[in-house]
Amino acid sequence: MTRKAACVLPVVLALSAALHADGRISAPAVPSDIQVDAGYKPFFRGHAVGTQNYICAPAATQSGVDWLMIGPQATLFDDDLDQVATHFQSTNVYHGDAIEATWQHSRDTSAVWATKVKGSKDSAYVDPDAIEWLLLRVSGTQTGPAGGDKLTRAVFIQRVNTVGGKPPAGECTVAALNTRKLVRYEADYYFYE
Numbered sequence: 001m002t003r004k005a006a007c008v009l010p011v012v013l014a015l016s017a018a019l020h021a022d023g024r025i026s027a028p029a030v031p032s033d034i035q036v037d038a039g040y041k042p043f044f045r046g047h048a049v050g051t052q053n054y055i056c057a058p059a060a061t062q063s064g065v066d067w068l069m070i071g072p073q074a075t076l077f078d079d080d081l082d083q084v085a086t087h088f089q090s091t092n093v094y095h096g097d098a099i100e101a102t103w104q105h106s107r108d109t110s111a112v113w114a115t116k117v118k119g120s121k122d123s124a125y126v127d128p129d130a131i132e133w134l135l136l137r138v139s140g141t142q143t144g145p146a147g148g149d150k151l152t153r154a155v156f157i158q159r160v161n162t163v164g165g166k167p168p169a170g171e172c173t174v175a176a177l178n179t180r181k182l183v184r185y186e187a188d189y190y191f192y193e
Helices: 003-017
Strands: 042-058 065-077 083-092 098-105 111-120 133-142 156-164 180-192
Touching: 042 083, 065 098, 065 180, 098 133, 111 156
Parallel strands: none
Antiparallel strands: 042 065, 042 180, 065 083, 083 098, 098 111, 111 133, 133 156, 156 180
């Protein structure tokens, strides 16, 4: 078994269980503060494997520095371990060129940007050694150059089932200013229309 398959297989099996018999995607169980409003249904999902990226930067802390999140870099896979999307940070031309979380479909290159609505660290759901679960609202969409629109109907995105990704412990000092750390993480992303 490849390393990719060994990392992704357990979660993909869990994702497979989230399908209805008719092929529809079931919404995941989440803390109440990050539930999507009634009336919205998941239409696309993928399991992300990648990094949460940090830089040691000036901050309003006792030491004057702290780890600053500079964005994710991940690949999303479907139940068959095929790549379905990439996740990164980019400028959203539809939101004043703000730098926002971005997902781009691997086949039709449609893209969506989203911003955080709420996060949850509820210990009944979220591993204390993992980044928080999120509810995000889509702030911009773009069709692919050939009219691809697989992701453009998204209104909300949830990040759930996180593993890892937290800022590095310690190590950020004035002497380490501008040091970058790529911290491995996994998560499931659900897209709602």
